[in-house]
Amino acid sequence: MHILIPDEIRHIFTLETVLVLARILVVLLVSVLLVKLVAFVTVQLFKKRFSQQSLMILKKAITYSGVTIIWMIVLAQLGLNLAALLGAAGIAGIAVGFAAQTSISNVISGMFLISEKSFAVGDVIRVGGFSGVVLTIDLLSVKIRTFDNQYIRLPNETLIKSEVTNVTRFPIRRLNVEFVVRYGTDLPRLKEVLLGVARGNASCLDEPEPLFVVNNFGRLGVEMLFGIWFVKEDFLVVKNSIMQGIHAGLHEAGMEFAVPPAVQLEGPG
DSSP states (O other): OOOOOOHHHHHHSOHHHHHHHHHHHHHHHHHHHHHHHHHHHHHHHTTTTSOHHHHHHHHHHHHHHHHHHHHHHHHHHTTOOHHHHHHHHHHHHHHHHHHTHHHHHHHHHHHHHHHHTSOOTTOEEEETTEEEEEEEEOSSEEEEEETTSOEEEEEHHHHHHSOEEETTSSSEEEEEEEEEEOTTOOHHHHHHHHHHHHHTOTTSOSSSOOEEEEEEEOSSSEEEEEEEEEEGGGHHHHHHHHHHHHHHHHHHTTOOEEEEEEEEEEOOO
16 A cells, blocks of 8 residues: 655655754754753852852753753754844844843842842841742742741842841841830849849850840830840740740739830841
8 A cells, every 4th residue: 555645745854854853853862961961060069159049040041051052053953044043133132121121120130139148048038018938039039938828029129129137147136025114113133033034944045145224214114125145946935935934024023014015036236
């Protein structure tokens, strides 16, 4: 049984065409493997010098550059005029550049964020009204997960123009408890009670030592500040235990708050 093949298909699938397609397929396979190998080796070489986020961006840059070169090789194998193609791409790039000024600004801002290293993946940051854990730092945006499990994307340009607080940059932090006691309170006795609460709390650090400050003489009483240092991972444990300890210690000593206490967190310095 003979299968009739149309002349148009015969002209397309000549021996020369098949050889060209085979050559392109080999080039694609070899090039893809080579790009992956270069990306892997580069990441391994700079693994100890760069952060995880920087390594990810470096890997992406190598991959995208490699894909671009591969496409140029494939187009050259197909006999296309690369000079004319690059000229057209340049004109198109100018048009796209005007239309994507915001994206370009975000990319430049992203490079500044990565080089400045104000925060890294895993840090807790506060930007405007948002606080959360940094998930990724990309060239266009930073993604964070808030403490109530929301996913937020912040453009890099916004971060460059905003005040960013890195809550977990340093290994230890200070918990500030601000409160007001009635006039006539025995302040040396109050200091002794508070220091006893800190010494009795296993999560409070002895060095730096707790901070006891008379802030001001207010309208309702003496405004006090008591600060204790702790390892940042122990935040919730310290906050709960120290507040309970202060409440119990003052109650046992017969002292009262004139105004309910407020809690603030600070980093070293």
